[in-house]
Structures are given as C-alpha cells and as structure tokens.
Amino acid sequence: xxxxxxxxxxxxxxxxxxxxxxxxxxxxxxxxxxxxxxxxxxxxxxxxxxxxxxxxxxxxxxxxxxxxxxxxxxxxxxxxxxxxxxxxxxxxxxxxxxxxxxxxxxxxxxxxxxxxxxxxxxxxxxxxxxxxxxxxxxxxxxxxxxxxxxxxxxxxxxxxxxxxxxxxxxxxxxxxxxxxxxxxxxxxxxxxxxxxxxxxxxxxxxxxxxxxxxxxxxxxxxxxxxxxxxxxxxxxxxxxxxxxxxxxxxxxxxxxxxxxxxxxxxxxxxxxxxxxxxxxxxxxxxxxxxxxxxxxxxxxxxxxxxxxxxxxxxxxxxxx
Amino acid sequence: xxxxxxxxxxxxxxxxxxxxxxxxxxxxxxxxxxxxxxxxxxxxxxxxxxxxxxxxxxxxxxxxxxxxxxxxxxxxxxxxxxxxxxxxxxxxxxxxxxxxxxxxxxxxxxxxxxxxxxxxxxxxxxxxxxxxxxxxxxxxxxxxxxxxxxxxxxxxxxxxxxxxxxxxxxxxxxxxxxxxxxxxxxxxxxxxxxxxxxxxxxxxxxxxxxxxxxxxxxxxxxxxxxxxxxxxxxxxxxxxxxxxxxxxxxxxxxxxxxxxxxxxxxxxxxxxxxxxxxxxxxxxxxxxxxxxxxxxxxxxxxxxxxxxxxxxxxxxxxxx
Numbered sequence: 061x062x063x064x065x066x067x068x069x070x071x072x073x074x075x076x077x078x079x080x081x082x083x084x085x086x087x088x089x090x091x092x093x094x095x096x097x098x099x100x101x102x103x104x105x106x107x108x109x110x111x112x113x114x115x116x117x118x119x120x121x122x123x124x125x126x127x128x129x130x131x132x133x134x135x136x137x138x139x140x141x142x143x144x145x146x147x148x149x150x151x152x153x154x155x156x157x158x159x160x161x162x163x164x165x166x167x168x169x170x171x172x173x174x175x176x177x178x179x180x181x182x183x184x185x186x187x188x189x190x191x192x193x194x195x196x197x198x199x200x201x202x203x204x205x206x207x208x209x210x211x212x213x214x215x216x217x218x219x220x221x222x223x224x225x226x227x228x229x230x231x232x233x234x235x236x237x238x239x240x241x242x243x244x245x246x247x248x249x250x251x252x253x254x255x256x257x258x259x260x261x262x263x264x265x266x267x268x269x270x271x272x273x274x275x276x277x278x279x280x281x282x283x284x285x286x287x288x289x290x291x292x293x294x295x296x297x298x299x300x301x302x303x304x305x306x307x308x309x310x311x312x313x314x315x316x317x318x319x320x321x322x323x324x325x326x327x328x329x330x331x332x333x334x335x336x337x338x339x340x341x342x343x344x345x346x347x348x349x350x351x352x353x354x355x356x357x358x359x360x361x362x363x364x365x366x367x368x369x370x371x372x373x374x375x376x377x378x379x380x
Numbered sequence: 381x382x383x384x385x386x387x388x389x390x391x392x393x394x395x396x397x398x399x400x401x402x403x404x405x406x407x408x409x410x411x412x413x414x415x416x417x418x419x420x421x422x423x424x425x426x427x428x429x430x431x432x433x434x435x436x437x438x439x440x441x442x443x444x445x446x447x448x449x450x451x452x453x454x455x456x457x458x459x460x461x462x463x464x465x466x467x468x469x470x471x472x473x474x475x476x477x478x479x480x481x482x483x484x485x486x487x488x489x490x491x492x493x494x495x496x497x498x499x500x501x502x503x504x505x506x507x508x509x510x511x512x513x514x515x516x517x518x519x520x521x522x523x524x525x526x527x528x529x530x531x532x533x534x535x536x537x538x539x540x541x542x543x544x545x546x547x548x549x550x551x552x553x554x555x556x557x558x559x560x561x562x563x564x565x566x567x568x569x570x571x572x573x574x575x576x577x578x579x580x581x582x583x584x585x586x587x588x589x590x591x592x593x594x595x596x597x598x599x600x601x602x603x604x605x606x607x608x609x610x611x612x613x614x615x616x617x618x619x620x621x622x623x624x625x626x627x628x629x630x631x632x633x634x635x636x637x638x639x640x641x642x643x644x645x646x647x648x649x650x651x652x653x654x655x656x657x658x659x660x661x662x663x664x665x666x667x668x669x670x671x672x673x674x675x676x677x678x679x680x681x682x683x684x685x686x687x688x689x690x691x692x693x694x695x696x697x698x699x700x
Contacts (some may be wrong), residue, residue, distance in 0.1 A: 084475075084478075084479060084480040084511045084512070084513050085475060085480050085506075085507055085511045087424045087475055087477055088417060088424060088475075088505075088506060089424070089700060090417070090700070091416070091417055091697065091698050091699065091700060092412075092413060092415045092416055092417065092504075092505070093412060093413070094696065094698060095412045096411070096412055097408060097410070097411055097412065104407045104408060104409070109696065109698065111698045112695065112696075112697060112698065136683075137692060138666075138681045138692055138694065139695070146695065148695060148696070155404075155405060155407055155408075157407055158404075159404060160404040160405050174698070174699070177698055184412075185408075185412070186405075186408060187405055191404045191405045192404070193404050346458075355693070355695035355696060356695070356696035357696070361458045363456075372457060372458055373675070373693060374458065375432065375459070375466065375468060375675035375676070376414065376429065376432075376468070376675060376676035376677070377411065377432060378411050378414060378429065378431045378432065378494070378497055379411065379494070380409060380410070380411060
C-alpha cells in the first residue's frame with residue numbers, strides 16, 4: 061500500500077473541493093410524480109398516471125391497416141422509437157367532497173416496470189388506497205382491472221365498493237363464452253378476467269347504462285371495444301367532463317383515423333360507429349374529454365380534422 | 381347560549397361519524413409540482429414550470445391581426461376563457477453531471493401569484509438555488525430575467541455566474557437607447573431592465589453567438605424578438621435538443637401562424653424571418669424543441685402545416 065501523508069490527503073481534499081468535475085447535484089434518474097389536479101364544478105379530479113408501455117409494433121395493431129403504415133404513423137407523430145409503439149394508461153380519481161371515486165385501476169403490479177405506477181402516484185397525490193370509497197370499472201380489460209389487486213393478491217382498495225359494467229361482467233366472467241373464444245386476444249382477455257376477478261364474484265356490484273352510478277357520475281353506452289364498454293359524464297354545478305375510457309386507444313392513431321381498428325376491439329365495426337357518434341358529439345358540444353390512453357395529463361378537446369378528428373390537449377395549469 | 385348535554389354531544393358525534401357527508405379525503409386545491417425530467421445523452425434536463433399568466437386579450441397582442449381574430453383563435457384552440465389569453469413560462473435546468481446550468485429564470489416573486497413558481501418547482505425537483513453553477517439568459521425580457529432576484533432583492537442563485545447575450549446586454553442597459561424608446565412596450569422593457577439588472581453590472585458575463593456558452597450548450601442567433609435573442613443547442617453524445625427560447629410566443633398562435641407578430645417583438649419582420657428559418661430547420665431535421673412558451677412540459681417536434689407549422693407535443697414518460 062502506498063503511504064499517503066496527512067499533508068497530501070489535505071492537499072488532495074482541497075484540490076478535490078476546487079475541482080470542476082465535482083457534481084453540483086447528482087443525476088436523479090427518476091421522473092416527477094404523475095398526477096394532475098383540476099376542478100369540475102365543486103369536484104376535484106386527479107389524473108393518475110399508471111405509466112406507459114413501449115413495445116414492438118404488433119403485426120396487426122391496426123387490424124385494417126398494414127403494419128408498415130402503422131409504423132410510419134408512429135414516426136410521423138414521434139410516438140416511440142422506430143418500429144415500436146407507446147400506449148399510456150390514465151385512471152382518474154374524483155373527489156366529490158363526500159366520496160372518493162376511482163375510475164379504472166391501471167395494470168397493477170404484475171405486468172411490467174413500465175406500468176403499475178398508480179399506487180405510487182396516488183400516494184404522491186396524498187391519498188391512501190384505504191380512502192377510496194368506490195372503484196368504477198369502465199370495461200373488463202387487464203389495463204383497467206388488474207390494479208384491483210396488490211402483488212400479494214389482496215384487495216388494493218380494501219374499503220371500496222367495486223362496480224362493473226353489467227354487460228361486461230356477464231360476458232367476460234362466463235365460462236361458456238370463454239370456451240367459445242377462438243382468437244388469441246379474446247382468449248387472453250377471458251383468461252385474465254377469470255383468473256384475476258373470480259375472487260370478487262361475491263364482492264362486486266354491477267351498473268347499467270344511462271344511470272347515475274355515483275353522485276354526479278353518469279354511465280354512457282359506448283360499446284364495441286368490449287360489449288359493456290362504458291364512458292362517463294362527470295358533472296358538478298355548470299361544469300361537465302366526459303371520461304371516455306377507450307372509445308379510442310391512442311388518439312394519434314384512432315382519433316385522427318376513427319375508421320382504423322385497434323387489435324383490442326371486441327366488435328371493431330361497432331367500436332368505429334361508437335367513435336364517430338361520441339366524437340361528433342364532443343366536437344359539436346366543445347366538450348372536455350379525458351381519455352384513458354390520451355397523453356398524460358389526458359385532458360383535451362376534440363376538433364374535426366378532415367375525415368377524422370384531432371385532440372387539442374389542455375395545457376398544464378398551476379391553478380385548479 | 382344553548383346548553384347541549386353530553387349525551388346529545390355524543391349522539392351528535394356518533395351521527396357525524398356515520399354520516400355520508402363526511403369527506404373521505406379533503407379537497408386539496410393545489411396542483412402537482414411542475415417539473416419534468418428527461419435525458420439528452422448523459423445530461424439530465426428538468427423543465428421547471430414558472431406558471432402561466434391568464435389576462436384579458438390586449439388590443440394589439442397580435443399586431444398585424446385584429447383583436448377579434450385573435451380572440452376567435454383562443455376559442456378555437458381552447459386556450460383561455462372567452463376574451464382572455466394564457467401564456468405559460470418554462471425555464472429549463474441542465475445537469476451535465478458536473479455543472480447545473482439554468483436557462484432563464486422566470487418572472488420572479490414580484491409580478492403576480494400566477495407566475496414566479498420556479499423556486500417552488502426547483503425545490504420540488506430536489507435542487508436548491510445555491511447549487512446552480514450558471515444562469516444563462518436567452519434575452520432580456522422580464523419573464524426571463526426577473527427571477528434573478530428574490531423578493532428582498534438578493535441574488536436568487538447566489539453561487540451562479542450569470543451570462544447575458546452580449547447584444548441584448550448592450551442594447552437594453554444603454555441609457556441612450558432607453559431615452560430614444562418611443563413605444564410603451566419598449567419603454568417598459570428598458571425600465572424593467574435598468575431597474576432590475578443595474579446591480580448586476582459588475583457581476584454578469586456576456587456571451588456571443590455560435591459559441592459553446594457552457595459544456596455542450598451552443599448559442600444560436602435567433603434575433604428579432606430582441607436584438608440579442610438567443611436559442612441554444614444542448615448536445616450530449618448522439619442526442620441533441622434545441623432550446624428555442626422565444627422564437628415564438630405561444631405556439632397555438634405563432635407557430636401555426638409564423639407570419640403573425642406578437643406585440644413583444646422588437647423587430648417583428650426579423651422575428652418572422654427567424655421563425656421560418658428556425659422551424660424549417662427543426663421540421664426538416666425532425667429536431668426536438670423546447671419552447672419557453674410551449675405548454676408544460678414544453679417539449680415537442682415541429683411539423684409543417686400548410687403555410688405554417690404545428691407542434692407535436694412529446695408525451696409524458698415515467699422513464700427518463
């Protein structure tokens with residue numbers, strides 16, 4: 061071992077203190093919390109970012125457009141690295157002042173580090189899972205329902221009533237329907253639903269369309285993506301916002317091209333008709349829309365654009 | 381005073397505990413922190429939201445377009461309540477791993493509660509003002525420079541060298557130029573510069589164009605908005621981003637309509653030529669651009685759109 065004198069050590073430490081290579085602050089490497097608050101009348105809503113998945117473009121991500129066209133569209137819209145695609149996931153929390161209501165739960169902890177960030181972002185927003193009174197599921201797909209459970213399989217929101225769209229609950233939990241499924245996407249959805257939701261059979265409630273599912277929250281029929289796929293109007297005072305759920309997957313694709321079919325649609329023709337009906341309404345009424353797969357913080361207006369539509373995102377505001 | 385028995389109090393408190401009007405969680409009323417991190421090569425950049433100002437549409441906000449047209453455009457782009465306009469402010473922090481460099485400082489504490497949030501968002505990002513090594517000013521306008529001082533008038537970043545664009549420093553600090561100013565906007569800018577920056581005359585350094593102003597940060601001439609208005613290329617490894625500063629004010633107006641002149645431009649014709657030159661480059665190179673007045677978190681690509689351009693915002697990412 062080389063002997064180093066105390067004098068040299070002191071000199072070295074002085075040199076180090078004066079060195080320009082010393083970092084002023086460490087590289088942090090982590091993102092800001094993914095939550096965003098806004099008001100709808102007296103209600104306080106919080107967008108909760110569950111994350112975004114980037115994955116190689118599937119062969120039939122858009123079932124009625126070529127993979128090459130889909131890959132070119134990703135590049136045109138700067139959505140992901142070449143040959144990949146990115147899909148974000150954005151549940152929404154509604155504080156009515158009396159009740160805390162969560163619409164959809166994110167992907168949960170068992171899928172990938174890219175997703176399942178809702179619990180962390182809920183904590184960053186100052187809310188504990190135990191405080192949630194009601195969880196409303198828009199439709200039974202894993203990115204919306206799998207966050208109902210913790211990694212250990214317990215209820216993620218232990219004090220919450222859970223409300224499922226009645227048509228989806230009947231459809232996806234049916235063993236007969238599951239046995240008849242003959243495409244890999246539907247098979248995977250049936251398998252996930254029956255694996256992850258069967259413990260909830262005596263626990264959940266169901267809701268119908270055109271009902272006030274919770275105070276100020278009305279269910280709207282937007283079927284096609286799934287048989288019971290539901291959007292919501294959230295109204296307080298004179299304000300209203302539409303929580304569209306998955307009327308589109310990513311808007312850069314399916315809002316701009318409403319006649320494109322995403323591989324996850326159960327009845328793509330019905331989903332297409334639903335898109336036109338919903339966005340014609342939203343554009344005409346200049347309605348504010350929240351989309352589960354819109355870029356965080358997921359709020360925007362819909363404007364007509366040629367044969368399709370375009371999202372005009374709402375800007376970040378410091379004030380609510 | 382009405383007497384209330386202990387029994388009634390207990391009954392009341394039991395009734396209260398069981399009451400559905402008890403909030404599960406209080407309405408919070410405040411926004412999530414306004415910072416956002418991303419990587420450029422080995423560098424870690426942090427967008428810091430200073431806030432957004434909403435104000436009645438000035439008579440000549442767009443000097444070469446009618447106020448009615450400007451008001452209609454706000455409505456069309458859902459930018460603000462009727463008759464008003466919203467402008468956001470977004471400084472950027474660059475951590476090279478060795479140095480912490482802040483480009484522009486926000487409006488500081490003396491303007492309005494709508495703005496001056498940079499210090500709070502810097503703190504939320506885990507950085508103290510004392511850690512900043514260098515402050516680079518893109519141009520001498522109050523929303524970029526007034527954050528150099530605290531409310532008490534001390535240096536907001538006490539250990540930082542301050543670098544000003546040499547042409548702006550010479551122009552705006554000249555008493556002769558100030559005396560010659562004959563329009564209210566220029567007069568206000570001269571007055572603010574000489575009031576708020578005179579204490580820094582022996583403290584600041586200046587920089588020229590086309591120079592590496594700090595490690596990996598190159599100054600780019602984009603004059604017009606002010607005589608010394610500067611953009612920056614920030615490069616590390618194979619990555620690069622352009623910090624455009626104010627080549628446009630809000631992109632919904634002046635990126636979509638590059639021939640519109642904002643009332644804050646010193647030489648509007650030169651600013652217009654600069655816009656076309658800069659955005660032709662950005663669109664052709666598919667460059668990533670940060671804009672001081674882009675919607676937070678302020679990153680996007682520029683695409684050509686008819687006679688103008690359009691911003692394609694980058695989506696929020698959980699990973700850096």
